[in-house]
Amino acid sequence: MKLNDRGLLIVLSGPSGVGKGTVRSALFQMKGHDLVYSVSMTTRKPRENEVHGREYYFVSREKFEDCIRAGKMLEYAEFVNNYYGTPLEPVQELLNAGKEVVLEIEVQGATQVREKMKDAVLIFIAPPSMDALYERLTSRGTEPPEIIRQRIEKAKREICLAYMYDYIVVNDTVENAADKIMAIIRAEHARVERTIHKYKELLEVNDESK
Amino acid sequence: MKLNDRGLLIVLSGPSGVGKGTVRSALFQMKGHDLVYSVSMTTRKPRENEVHGREYYFVSREKFEDCIRAGKMLEYAEFVNNYYGTPLEPVQELLNAGKEVVLEIEVQGATQVREKMKDAVLIFIAPPSMDALYERLTSRGTEPPEIIRQRIEKAKREICLAYMYDYIVVNDTVENAADKIMAIIRAEHARVERTIHKYKELLEVNDESK
Numbered sequence: 497m498k499l500n501d502r503g504l505l506i507v508l509s510g511p512s513g514v515g516k517g518t519v520r521s522a523l524f525q526m527k528g529h530d531l532v533y534s535v536s537m538t539t540r541k542p543r544e545n546e547v548h549g550r551e552y553y554f555v556s557r558e559k560f561e562d563c564i565r566a567g568k569m570l571e572y573a574e575f576v577n578n579y580y581g582t583p584l585e586p587v588q589e590l591l592n593a594g595k596e597v598v599l600e601i602e603v604q605g606a607t608q609v610r611e612k613m614k615d616a617v618l619i620f621i622a623p624p625s626m627d628a629l630y631e632r633l634t635s636r637g638t639e640p641p642e643i644i645r646q647r648i649e650k651a652k653r654e655i656c657l658a659y660m661y662d663y664i665v666v667n668d669t670v671e672n673a674a675d676k677i678m679a680i681i682r683a684e685h686a687r688v689e690r691t692i693h694k695y696k697e698l699l700e701v702n703d704e705s706k
Numbered sequence: 707m708k709l710n711d712r713g714l715l716i717v718l719s720g721p722s723g724v725g726k727g728t729v730r731s732a733l734f735q736m737k738g739h740d741l742v743y744s745v746s747m748t749t750r751k752p753r754e755n756e757v758h759g760r761e762y763y764f765v766s767r768e769k770f771e772d773c774i775r776a777g778k779m780l781e782y783a784e785f786v787n788n789y790y791g792t793p794l795e796p797v798q799e800l801l802n803a804g805k806e807v808v809l810e811i812e813v814q815g816a817t818q819v820r821e822k823m824k825d826a827v828l829i830f831i832a833p834p835s836m837d838a839l840y841e842r843l844t845s846r847g848t849e850p851p852e853i854i855r856q857r858i859e860k861a862k863r864e865i866c867l868a869y870m871y872d873y874i875v876v877n878d879t880v881e882n883a884a885d886k887i888m889a890i891i892r893a894e895h896a897r898v899e900r901t902i903h904k905y906k907e908l909l910e911v912n913d914e915s916k
Contacts, residue, residue, distance in 0.1 A: 620898075626909055655909060663896040664905055676896055683893035686873040686886055688830070695832060695874055696865070 509606035510621035511651035522674035540578040571605035719816035720831035721861035732884035750788040781815035828871040
């Protein structure tokens with residue numbers, strides 16, 4: 497029996513290189529869930545094979561800035577001269593329809609979600625150690641040592657923001673992390689703040705029939 | 707990887723007739739858990755087959771009242787001229803040893819635990835409806851209608867206290883309820899309040915090795 501009809505907004509976030517995308521993908525491959533991924537909006541140009549509305553909504557810089565000014569972004573950030581962000585309206589619609597909406601975003605964006613959606617579930621995906629993060633970043637083999645060093649420094653600052661989240665899930669193995677996130681989603685549906693209103697309503701209705 | 711070494715105190719509570727004992731039993735039969743049941747103390751006489759230290763610690767009224775005065779009870783209540791309660795010390799020892807300690811107690815006792823152990827996880831086991839609770843109470847076939855009526859009235863008052871809990875788990879089926887409780891236990895271990903201290907410690911230690 498489900499006492500919480502409204503969907504949950506689940507924010508997966510954490511430092512670059514921690515494996516957010518892999519964990520999200522494992523999560524969506526699990527059975528018996530009702531998860532929906534919220535597509536982000538960006539001003540960067542689509543790469544080959546990328547489809548508007550699937551990987552991203554590709555929009556002009558002008559259109560993105562209009563959305564920011566109109567308060568239509570749940571969160572956004574600028575990287576290397578391009579905007580990336582989550583439009584608010586589709587997220588609201590999905591939540592009202594009882595869907596579990598998953599965002600996979602940077603730490604900067606997650607702190608904006610915390611302010612705008614008090615009942616969002618913020619999950620910090622954490623590396624098992626700084627060494628492990630270092631290894632993951634270098635194993636990509638694509639970036640010079642100086643960039644790696646900068647990413648590590650940024651990760652350290654981001655880890656200090658973990659207290660703003662609701663949960664810390666260590667990505668020791670992808671399966672463990674995905675399992676834990678699923679347990680968190682189930683538990684959050686049972687939290688008193690989300691259920692007590694409906695539950696009392698339910699019992700009062702039955703009262704009247706006596 | 708476990709970021710929370712300390713065990714959790716898990717309190718299962720709810721109205722009489724809701725099936726607390728059955729849910730607890732199903733929970734303990736699940737695999738891969740580290741749950742320990744905390745044995746209560748009582749002044750009532752042992753029944754046949756009941757063993758001191760297994761079903762209850764059977765003590766004298768004098769000894770029980772000594773424990774209350776000395777602040778040695780985590781929670782207690784008096785029913786039909788007998789005391790029932792949970793001694794604090796064994797619970798503390800189990801928690802320090804990293805065990806998940808499960809209490810199955812009345813609503814009155816749960817509200818006392820809330821005050822004494824701020825980080826306890828309080829789970830309200832709820833009937834799917836008042837009709838269902840009525841049916842469960844009458845199906846025992848042992849109690850006169852007047853007693854049943856009193857129990858229903860008491861249940862209604864207790865349901866109003868559910869807001870003091872952390873979670874509401876509806877006992878629609880025993881398996882569902884036990885599953886949900888297990889998800890809650892896993893999720894609680896990942897909560898930021900319980901993990902952030904250890905997590906930062908861990909990363910600082912690794913920092914020094916660089």
